[in-house]
Amino acid sequence: MTTITLTKGLTAYRADPPKGVELRGGLVLIHEIWGLVPHITDVADRFAAEGYLVIAPDILSGAGVTPEIGAELESLVFNSDEATRTAAQPKLREKLSASKSPEYAEEALGYLGKAVDALFDEEGIDGRVAVVGFCFGGGYSFALAAADRRIRAAVPFYGYPPEPEAVTSIACPVLAFYGDQDEGLMQSLPELTTTMEDARVEFTATVYPDAGHAFFNDTNTITYREDAAADAWVKTLAFLDTSLGNA
Numbered sequence: 001m002t003t004i005t006l007t008k009g010l011t012a013y014r015a016d017p018p019k020g021v022e023l024r025g026g027l028v029l030i031h032e033i034w035g036l037v038p039h040i041t042d043v044a045d046r047f048a049a050e051g052y053l054v055i056a057p058d059i060l061s062g063a064g065v066t067p068e069i070g071a072e073l074e075s076l077v078f079n080s081d082e083a084t085r086t087a088a089q090p091k092l093r094e095k096l097s098a099s100k101s102p103e104y105a106e107e108a109l110g111y112l113g114k115a116v117d118a119l120f121d122e123e124g125i126d127g128r129v130a131v132v133g134f135c136f137g138g139g140y141s142f143a144l145a146a147a148d149r150r151i152r153a154a155v156p157f158y159g160y161p162p163e164p165e166a167v168t169s170i171a172c173p174v175l176a177f178y179g180d181q182d183e184g185l186m187q188s189l190p191e192l193t194t195t196m197e198d199a200r201v202e203f204t205a206t207v208y209p210d211a212g213h214a215f216f217n218d219t220n221t222i223t224y225r226e227d228a229a230a231d232a233w234v235k236t237l238a239f240l241d242t243s244l245g246n247a
Contacts, residue, residue: 001013001014001015001016001041001044001045001048002014004055004118006055006057006111006114006115006117006118007111007114009062010057010058010059010062010111010114011057011058011061012055012056012057012058012115012118013036013040013041013044013054013055013056013058014053014054014055014056015041015044015045015047015048015053015054015056016048016053017048017049017050017051017052017053018048018049021049021050021051022051023051023052023053023124023125024050024051024052024128024240024241024244024246025051025052025053025125025128025129025130025240025244025246026052026053026054026055026119026120026122026125026128026129026130027047027052027053027054027055027119027129027130027131027132027240028055028056028057028112028115028116028119028129028130028131028132028144028151029043029044029047029054029055029056029131029132029133029137030056030057030059030112030131030132030133030134030136030137030138030140030141030144031056031058031059031060031133031134031136031137032070032134032135032136032137032214032217033060033065033070033096033099033135033136034065034067034070034071034073034074035058035060035061035065035066035067035069035070035071036056036057036058036060036061036067036070037067037070037071037074037219038067038071038219039217039218039219040056040134041056043134044056046233047132050237052240053119053122053125055115055118055119057111057112057114057115059108059111059112059140060099062107063098063099063104064095064098065095065096065099069095073088073091073092073095073096074220076088076091076092077092078220078222078223099136105143108140109140109143109144109147112131112140112144112148113144113147113148116129116144116148116150116151120150127150127152128152128244128245128246129150129151129152130151130152130153130154130155130172130240130243130244131144131145131151131153131154131155132154132155132156132157132236133155133156133157133159134157134158134159134214134216134217135157135158135159135213135214136160137156137157137159138156138157138158138159138160138176139156139159139160139161139162140159141154141155141156141159142154142156142159142160142161142162142166142170142174143162143166145170145171145172145174146162146166146167146169146170147166147169149169149171151171151172152172152243152244153172153173153174153175153239153240153243153244154170154172154173154174154175155174155175155176155177155236155239155240156174156176156177157176157177157216157232158177158178158179158182158185158213158214158215159176160185160188161185161188161189161191161192164195167192167195167196167199167201168199170196170199170201172202172243173201173202173203173204173239173243174196174201174202174203174204175204175206175235175236175239176203176204176205176206177205177206177207177208177216177232177235178205178206178207178208179207179208179210179211179212179213179215179225179228180207180208180209180210180211181210181211181212181213182211182212182213185213186207189205189207192205193205204239206231206232206235208225208227208228208231208232210225211225211228215228215229215232216228216229216232216233
């Protein structure tokens with residue numbers, strides 16, 4: 001488990017399968033809006049233990065959200081004190097503004113492509129590359145699947161839906177996870193499902209009751225739902241096995 005440089009200005013966390021564990025493919029792991037925080041590196045290690053070579057690029061530090069800043073922002077947003085949460089809003093908007101521009105989106109996709117390149121260069125991967133992402137990274141999982149036909153499976157956790165015109169470019173199966181309390185994404189899911197069907201994309205959406213956004217994040221005591229996270233983990237591993245030809 002180490003930090004690598006993918007290209008100038010872009011580093012990533014790399015997690016390799018332990019010695020003696022069969023290599024099952026490569027994963028691009030895309031972090032939440034809080035950046036490459038320890039939760040994401042821990043998830044990378046979990047996937048590596050299952051046999052995946054994982055590259056988790058830090059695509060937000062260049063936009064001003066380092067892991068340290070991201071961790072601070074998350075702690076403020078989920079603070080138990082309402083006044084603290086309210087006072088944090090201007091800082092949150094300031095720090096996240098750069099990541100919301102079209103220019104950033106184009107740059108981020110280029111960075112993610114570098115992670116795919118790196119996985120394809122690895123011996124034993126043999127084209128078996130998938131993407132998994134959470135929240136902000138879930139949205140970019142959709143986007144990377146649409147932009148890069150080398151991706152053979154996509155697993156967005158509570159990711160914001162892609163533009164309808166992008167869906168037609170997705171050439172891989174997609175397994176998406178949601179919590180039924182995540183109001184905005186629940187409202188957009190029926191239209192997304194129809195758009196996926198019209199584009200003939202193999203799309204499976206799993207919705208967990210009594211769960212909301214970020215239900216998989218076990219470092220967030222407010223949003224984490226243990227049963228939903230455990231089930232999503234099992235389903236993700238099975239989906240990757242099937243989609244990458246390991247089943």
